[in-house]
Amino acid sequence: MALQRLTRTRYQIVRQLVEVKQHFIENLSYKCNTLKKELREAEGSTTVFSAAIMDLFTQDLSLDDLANLPLKDLAEWLQSKRRGRFKDPEGLAKTIQRAVRSSYRLDQVMSESIDMILGILVREIRSLEKAVKDCNQGIEDLVQTVPEYQCLTSIPGVGPVYAAGLLAEIGQIERFPDQTSLAKYAGLTWPKHQSGRHEAENTPLTKKGNRYFRYYLIEAANSVSRHLPEYQAFYRKKYQETPKHQHKRALVLTARKFVRLVDTLLRNHQLYTPPRSVIEK
Structure with a gap:
């Protein structure tokens, strides 16, 4: 019974996480409507749920700020977020800036609303991911019996x-x-x-x-x-x-x-x- 409580709770949390991630994608498409497509076509392992990507698009930077950021600076920032684990940070930076430059711009009121929503959703995603991790640990400890x-x-x-x-x-x-x-x-x-x-x-x-x-x-x-x-x-x-x-x-x-x-x-x-x-x- 104890194991079942944990595994069923994990199932519910995973479902919540999937729903919140879908909501995040929908709202991110308002801010940068071509980002998901550009990342997919780049054939890398980076997705919109990468910690670096979520951090980048929830900072106080407009799309124009990102588009005009020197490529080297953006690549170095990305590497700092992944502790040097990106294989091609400059290529990723180019992909991001290409997506940013080809995306339409929102008016200020809409942009501020989307930024607020994205920030809320990122915090919720990270909270749910931690909850899944905690459940996994509890399950692993108990199932061995x-x-x-x-x-x-x-x-x-x-x-x-x-x-x-x-x-x-x-x-x-x-x-x-x-x-x-x-x-x-x-x-x-x-x-x-x-x-x-x-x-x-x-x-x-x-x-x-x-x-x-x-x-x-x-x-x-x-x-x-x-x-x-x-x-x-x-x-x-x-x-x-x-x-x-x-x-x-x-x-x-x-x-x-x-x-x-x-x-x-x-x-x-x-x-x-x-x-x-x-x-x-």
Whole structure:
């Protein structure tokens, strides 16, 4: 029960964080409407949620101030915020100034309002990020007392937080007759939508089941698909099968496949071992 309180609270905080970040992006687009696009096209790892970017656009600097700032000074300022970890600070500075110069200008009243909102949202983002970090630490400390913990963390890509989220909702695996009932508990089942011999390609989920369990299954499956070739190949196959909702569909189907692995390891009290073909390589 204590573990479940922590994992469910974390879920709620993460949802709040996603919502606040979306609100931040919407308001940032008023101040610098091309920044997100320019950062994405620069193909770097920096996003609008980088601490340096959030600090830069919540300071008492107008867009004209940023546009006219010497490139070297802006690059040095960015590096100071990341303690020298930007690989190409001058390139990032150029990207930012390009976005600033191509963005439309707001009138003074609107600009002041947006600046105030951005400042509030940045403080809220940082507060929520700290809350998630605190939850993670509490979860990691507590989950180690659960015997089945090592069964799930033996899977590459499944850390203590995801393992805890799964275990907190499953409880005793013996409650479920088989992996199908476990998937149903998560709501990873689909009703049949058929018309004659045609079956819908994008049949929606039943939207029933335990939302906390479903969340941690999908998050864990997403991580596993980046670590295990078998799951990566499965995800890509499902991604390419349809032109609509590709990522969401592929990820949910990968999570459904992942349920079988979770069920097997917990039911047999065993650690993950790679498929024979992987071992032989």
